[in-house]
Amino acid sequence: MNDVAAAAGVALKTVSRVVNNEPGVNTATAERVQAAIDRLGYRRNDGARTLRQGRTSSIGLVIEDVADPFYSGLSRAVEDVALGHDYLVFTGSSGESPTRERDLVLAFCARRVDGLIIVPAGEDHEYLTPEVDAGIAAVFADRPPGAGPETDIVLCDNSSGSRAGVEHLIAHGHRRIAFLGDSPAIFTAQERLRGYRQALAAAGLPYEERLVAMGPGDQARVQADVERMLSSPEPPTALFTGNGRMTVATLRVFASLASFAPPGVRHGGGAEPMERPALVGFDDFELADLLKITVVAQDPVGLGRTAAELLFQRLSGDDGPPRRVELPTRLVDRGSGEVGPGS
Amino acid sequence: MNDVAAAAGVALKTVSRVVNNEPGVNTATAERVQAAIDRLGYRRNDGARTLRQGRTSSIGLVIEDVADPFYSGLSRAVEDVALGHDYLVFTGSSGESPTRERDLVLAFCARRVDGLIIVPAGEDHEYLTPEVDAGIAAVFADRPPGAGPETDIVLCDNSSGSRAGVEHLIAHGHRRIAFLGDSPAIFTAQERLRGYRQALAAAGLPYEERLVAMGPGDQARVQADVERMLSSPEPPTALFTGNGRMTVATLRVFASLASFAPPGVRHGGGAEPMERPALVGFDDFELADLLKITVVAQDPVGLGRTAAELLFQRLSGDDGPPRRVELPTRLVDRGSGEVGPGS
DNA sequence: ATGAAAGCGCTAACAG
DNA sequence: CTGTTAGCGCTTTCAT
Numbered sequence: 001m002n003d004v005a006a007a008a009g010v011a012l013k014t015v016s017r018v019v020n021n022e023p024g025v026n027t028a029t030a031e032r033v034q035a036a037i038d039r040l041g042y043r044r045n046d047g048a049r050t051l052r053q054g055r056t057s058s059i060g061l062v063i064e065d066v067a068d069p070f071y072s073g074l075s076r077a078v079e080d081v082a083l084g085h086d087y088l089v090f091t092g093s094s095g096e097s098p099t100r101e102r103d104l105v106l107a108f109c110a111r112r113v114d115g116l117i118i119v120p121a122g123e124d125h126e127y128l129t130p131e132v133d134a135g136i137a138a139v140f141a142d143r144p145p146g147a148g149p150e151t152d153i154v155l156c157d158n159s160s161g162s163r164a165g166v167e168h169l170i171a172h173g174h175r176r177i178a179f180l181g182d183s184p185a186i187f188t189a190q191e192r193l194r195g196y197r198q199a200l201a202a203a204g205l206p207y208e209e210r211l212v213a214m215g216p217g218d219q220a221r222v223q224a225d226v227e228r229m230l231s232s233p234e235p236p237t238a239l240f241t242g243n244g245r246m247t248v249a250t251l252r253v254f255a256s257l258a259s260f261a262p263p264g265v266r267h268g269g270g271a272e273p274m275e276r277p278a279l280v281g282f283d284d285f286e287l288a289d290l291l292k293i294t295v296v297a298q299d300p301v302g303l304g305r306t307a308a309e310l311l312f313q314r315l316s317g318d319d320g321p322p323r324r325v326e327l328p329t330r331l332v333d334r335g336s337g338e339v340g341p342g343s
Numbered sequence: 344m345n346d347v348a349a350a351a352g353v354a355l356k357t358v359s360r361v362v363n364n365e366p367g368v369n370t371a372t373a374e375r376v377q378a379a380i381d382r383l384g385y386r387r388n389d390g391a392r393t394l395r396q397g398r399t400s401s402i403g404l405v406i407e408d409v410a411d412p413f414y415s416g417l418s419r420a421v422e423d424v425a426l427g428h429d430y431l432v433f434t435g436s437s438g439e440s441p442t443r444e445r446d447l448v449l450a451f452c453a454r455r456v457d458g459l460i461i462v463p464a465g466e467d468h469e470y471l472t473p474e475v476d477a478g479i480a481a482v483f484a485d486r487p488p489g490a491g492p493e494t495d496i497v498l499c500d501n502s503s504g505s506r507a508g509v510e511h512l513i514a515h516g517h518r519r520i521a522f523l524g525d526s527p528a529i530f531t532a533q534e535r536l537r538g539y540r541q542a543l544a545a546a547g548l549p550y551e552e553r554l555v556a557m558g559p560g561d562q563a564r565v566q567a568d569v570e571r572m573l574s575s576p577e578p579p580t581a582l583f584t585g586n587g588r589m590t591v592a593t594l595r596v597f598a599s600l601a602s603f604a605p606p607g608v609r610h611g612g613g614a615e616p617m618e619r620p621a622l623v624g625f626d627d628f629e630l631a632d633l634l635k636i637t638v639v640a641q642d643p644v645g646l647g648r649t650a651a652e653l654l655f656q657r658l659s660g661d662d663g664p665p666r667r668v669e670l671p672t673r674l675v676d677r678g679s680g681e682v683g684p685g686s
Numbered sequence: 687a688t689g690a691a692a693g694c695g696c697t698a699a700c701a702g
Numbered sequence: 703c704t705g706t707t708a709g710c711g712c713t714t715t716c717a718t
Contacts, residue, residue, distance in 0.1 A: 001695065011705045016697065024703055041473040046453040047394050048695035052710050056390060058433075058454075066434075067419040069412060069629075076410040079436055088450060090401075091409075091434040093422055107431060110389040111401075130384040248630065255633055286412075287591065287630045290598055344711065354689045359713065367687060391711035395694050 001042070008036040019044050050112075058088040059115045059311065060108030062101055065093045070244060070283060070300050071119065074141065077304030078117055085312055087114075098122025109136055115311045117304075120145050123185075137314040141307040143187040150322045152314070154307045156298045158188050158282075161329030162195025163202075165280045165296040166240050168337050170203045174238040174278060177205075178229050180222065180250065181214040181242035189214060192242045192282055211236055222249035223256070230257075230277070237340045238278035247281030247293065254279075278340040284332060294337040297330045344385070351379040362387050393455070401431040402458040402654065403451030405444055408436045413587060413626060413643050414462065417484065420647030421460055428655055430457070441465025452479055458654045460647075463488050466528075480657040484650040486530040493665040495657070497650045499641045501531050501625075504672030505538025506545075508623045508639040509583050511680050513546045517581040517621060520548075521572050523565065523593065524557040524585035532557060535585045535625055554579055565592035566599070573600075573620065580683045581621035590624030590636065597622075621683040627675060637680040640673045 001019075005012045010033060017025050018033040025033075036042075050056040061078050063071040075091060082089045090108050094101035101121040105128065108116060115137040125148025132138055132149040139152045169177050179196045182189035193214070200207055210232065213225035229236055241247040254276050281288075284297040306325055344362075348355045353376060360368050361376040368376075379385075393399040404421050406414040418434060425432045433451050437444035444464040448471065451459060458480040468491025475481055475492040482495045512520050522539045525532035536557070543550055553575065556568035572579055584590040597619050624631070627640035649668055 012695095013697085013705060014703090017704085020697085026703060029703080041476070043449075043453055043473070043477070045394075045455060045695050046450075047390060047399065047455050048710090049697075050710095051388075051390050051394055051695080051712090052697045054710075065419065066409065066422065067412070067415045069410070069415075072410045072412075072415040075434075076408065076436060079409065079434070083435070088433050088454065089435070090431050091418075091422070092426070092432070093419060106386075107389075110386055111431065112388060112390050130386070133384070134386070248633075251630075251633055286628075287594075287634070290591075290594055291630070291633070355711095356689060356713085357687090360688085363713090369687060372687080388711050391694090392713075393694095394696090395711080395713045397694075 001044075004033065004036045004040055004042050007040060008033045055114055056112050057086060058090060058111070058113050059117065059308075060090045060092070060105065060111075060113040061117045062092050062094055062104050062108075063119045064096055064121065066091060067093075068245075069286065070298070073300035074119075074304035074307075077301040078308045081305055081308035081312065085315075094119070094121040096121045098124070102127055106131075109134075112136075114315055115139070117141055117307050117311060118145070119143060122146060124148070137311055139307045139311045139314075141303055144324075152307075152310045152322055153324045154303055154310065155324070155326050156188075156303065157326045157328050158191035159195035159198065161296040161298070161331075162192035162240070162242075162282055163199045164195075164329070164331050165282060165294075165337075166196050166199035167203070168294065168331055168333070169238045169240065169278060169280055170199060170205070172238075172278065172338050174236075174340070175205060176208075176211060176234060176236045177238045177240055178211040178213070178236035179240050179242065180225060180246050181212070182246065183216055184214045189242055196240060214242075217243065217245040217249060219249050219252060222246060223253050226250055226253045227257075236277060238280070238337070241279065241281040244281065244283035244285040247279070247283070247288075247295070248285060250279060250281075251291065251293070276339065278337050280337045282329075288332075289334060292334045292336055294334045295332050297332050299327050299329075302327050344387075347376065347379045347383055347385050350383060351376045398457055399455050400429060401433060401454070401456050402460065402651075403433045403435070403448065403454075403456040404460045405435050405437055405447050405451075406462045407439055407464065409434060410436075411588075412629065413641070416643035417462075417647035417650075420644040421651045424648055424651035424655065428658075430655075437462070437464040439464045441467070445470055449474075452477075455479075458482070458658055460484055460650045460654060461488070462486060465489060467491070480654055482650045482654045482657075484646055487667075495650075495653045495665055496667045497646055497653065498667070498669050499531075499646065500669045500671050501534035502538035502541065504639040504641070504674075505535035505583070505585075505625055506542045507538075507672070507674050508625060508637075509539050509542035510546070511637065511674060511676070512581045512583065512621060512623055513542060513548070515621065515681050517579075517683070518548060519551075519554065519577060519579045520581045520583055521554040521556070521579035522583050522585065523568060523589050524555070525589065526559055527557045532585055539583060557585075560586065560588040560592060562592050562595060565589060566596050569593055569596045570600075579620060581623070581680070584622065584624040587624065587626035587628040590622070590626070590631075590638070591628060593622060593624075594634065594636070619682065621680050623680045625672075631675075632677060635677045635679055637677045638675050640675050642670050642672075645670050 001015050005015045018030050079089050092104035098121050109131045117139050119142045123146035125145040128148050141154045144153050181193055215221050241250050281295045284295045344358050348358045361373050422432050435447035441464050452474045460482050462485045466489035468488040471491050484497045487496050524536055558564050584593050624638045627638045
């Protein structure tokens with residue numbers, strides 16, 4: 001900027017005015033400055049600018065995994081809102097590691113992001129207190145934070161959604177419905193289990209431990225649990241899966257059990273294969289329509305957009321009490337809840 | 344930092360030394376400083392630090408869409424490499440808009456990122472020349488840049504992969520193979536078309552314009568093209584689709600045509616429905632295994648990792664000639680190339 | 687082992 | 703309309 005000023009024969013501040021389109025610069029002078037800028041290939045250093053201004057016009061986004069379709073939808077929504085406000089986004093994946101979540105958040109804070117959107121992996125967010133006290137706005141999305149500062153929170157209505165999905169199965173005559181959920185440490189997994197129990201209780205059905213399996217979503221674990229349940233004396237006639245990965249893993253188990261018909265397909269003749277159990281999954285996924293899987297759809301884009309909008313309201317001065325928003329879910333009936341002995 | 348220094352009764356520089364673990368500080372003094380830091384909740388301002396140091400320890404990543412599984416895999420790989428080097432990542436989606444690509448890149452440059460990884464949407468990258476001259480490293484991934492500075496480039500071997508996919512269909516007896524590609528403006532679409540033509544030529548098969556359709560990947564366009572081709576006098580017996588979205592769209596078309604059997608399934612009795620055409624797709628996708636779709640798999644994670652590794656080599660001083668890396672593709676045979684009249 | 691001074695590139699506040 | 707001065711928070715350089 002100094003060089004430009006020298007080249008144009010003006011003072012530093014005049015260059016600054018031109019660069020920022022500030023009013024009160026003679027047109028001729030402005031042109032001379034602009035010419036010098038173009039000639040020298042000058043670009044304003046936004047790092048210095050933000051240091052001076054005290055705002056960085058950037059936010060940090062910490063999610064579980066950018067490569068997970070649910071979170072990448074959320075991520076894209078946050079990005080779009082941010083760009084609409086001329087903000088840039090630092091993105092990081094925690095991979096369900098509380099340590100990595102914390103390290104990312106603190107790294108973003110050290111860069112003095114103006115705000116944070118966090119899908120928490122950890123259960124202790126005291127580490128955020130000094131940062132929030134220092135004026136960094138934070139919004140939690142998808143899961144509530146553990147102990148720590150009071151912030152805005154945006155969630156899906158997990159228990160109601162889960163309850164609706166299980167009630168759908170019950171309405172189609174199923175009495176023994178298994179629940180396959182994520183690790184119990186995860187908030188959403190607990191909530192969805194709660195909805196499952198509510199649905200059973202409301203229908204006067206017993207809650208059976210043997211029909212509930214919670215744990216990591218890897219194929220091996222799901223395979224073991226599904227096979228164990230299906231080969232038990234009184235097997236479930238329907239499965240309710242607690243998230244998209246779990247649903248897909250269950251479909252792979254079905255495919256591996258040769259005695260079942262493929263998803264959504266009835267054989268036209270020959271020996272009738274064993275009917276596969278009904279299946280309803282929490283969370284929609286690509287190709288669920290083709291595979292005809294009934295799901296309780298969440299709204300990842302809505303989650304991201306809402307979180308970002310709340311954040312920008314805070315950034316523009318809103319200092320009302322913390323808000324908690326729950327987004328509704330939607331049952332998408334594609335027929336997979338109707339099949340099987342229950343129907 | 345001033346406050347901490349005052350509180351600890353030392354000079355500013357001593358606090359700086361403690362914060363950065365620089366040697367040459369008396370243990371007792373260091374403890375006193377640390378106590379003051381903790382008490383005051385002091386955090387180093389990395390913005391100021393990077394201003395002084397001239398490096399920001401951050402990179403910018405511009406992709407087409409963070410919510411697309413292909414790019415989100417790439418994105419995650421970049422992020423992992425960056426975090427391994429203690430770098431932070433600004434992420435942005437261009438949405439195939441050259442303007443948005445340019446705006447994002449220039450915004451990242453204004454923040455003085457040390458490096459850029461770009462999946463280009465535009466065809467003119469002259470806008471990058473001043474930035475690269477100013478010392479910002481750039482690597483292009485997935486597609487080569489248009490006119491502009493010479494940089495490292497990481498691509499998939501699109502034409503070979505496409506050729507292998509089409510040859511697979513030819514090997515299974517197909518003679519009329521349609522090609523459904525992305526808009527011709529997109530480099531990868533052109534390359535994959537080239538591979539398709541090479542495979543036909545090598546087998547002595549004619550190239551028929553009527554069997555080639557290129558355009559945006561939306562369902563309506565794909566539906567129209569596929570239906571037109573299949574209802575033509577001499578319909579193709581096989582389709583080769585130019586990317587994952589196109590493959591999925593084609594599967595939806597198949598599902599909508601009630602006369603076809605569902606993917607991978609033969610009816611056991613009754614009136615035999617019209618056999619659906621064979622299908623091979625470029626790019627693997629979630630559940631392709633369940634749907635039994637043969638694909639030419641790319642390696643999005645390898646693409647991202649390689650691009651990031653090249654970038655960090657440049658950042659650590661490598662100034663050799665620009666490199667161009669082509670990652671191999673892999674044919675994953677799941678049986679969908681064998682079906683139909685050709686086999 | 688510690689500190690003082692200068693300055694990274696910019697803008698806010700106040701002149702002229 | 704234009705310029706001067708100070709300082710954002712830190713690190714570099716050079717003294718002590």
